[in-house]
Amino acid sequence: MVLTTGLVLIVVGLGILFWGYALFRIWFAISGFLFGLEIGKVIGDSLFSGTAWPTVLSVGLGLFFGIFGFALYKLGAVLIGFLLGGALSVVIFFAFQMEPTWWIFLIGAIPVALFAAFFIDPYIKVASAINGAYLIMLAILSFITGKQAAMVLSGEIPWYFYLGIIVLSAVGIGYQFKQYKGKELNPRIAKPTGLTNKR
Secondary structure, eight states, X not given: OHHHHHHHHHHHHHHHHHHTTTTHHHHHHHHHHHHHHHXXXXXXXXXXXXXXXXXXXXXXHHHHHHHHHHHSHHHHHHHHHHHHHHHHHHHHHHHTTOOOOHHHHHHHHHHHHHHHHHOHHHHHHHHHHHHHHHHHHHHHHHHHHTSOTTTGGGSOOOHHHHHHHHHXXXXXXXXXXXXXXXXXXXXXXXXXXXXXXXX
């Protein structure tokens, strides 16, 4: 199970790392689905523990937020920016032995959400690269520790996890800014315009 989950995370992570801009709506849909799954699990476990309802609620909310992220991509960008910024803030503060709290989450969540709202084009390139790097390093850490990806960040996080995210993010950001230079997002399709080469 660890191997299967890790391989899936690496494949998805590589896709987002290098082609997040071209597949931005798919990225938003996947992120929205994962967000809905997590929220549904938290709510379901607190209200319907010991029944099948937590699973039903998780899948239902996952599908809802997945469709939401794909169809309303600008709102999806803000939502994902809020979550991604908050998650990164928690991870960074956790590295300095600070217990995650709601205000630590907001320190990263609010600025990134605002950046997504007003500068969606560069945001997609930067945020997708960071998100892809995070998933890849999560898989690598899972392979090394032998734990499920959802559990590897519950203990002490090694230094190479952060270094890997920084290095991979830099590579992905550089690639996307170069690859998609001069391209513009087309809201009618799930990729930027001008991606096909004219002969």
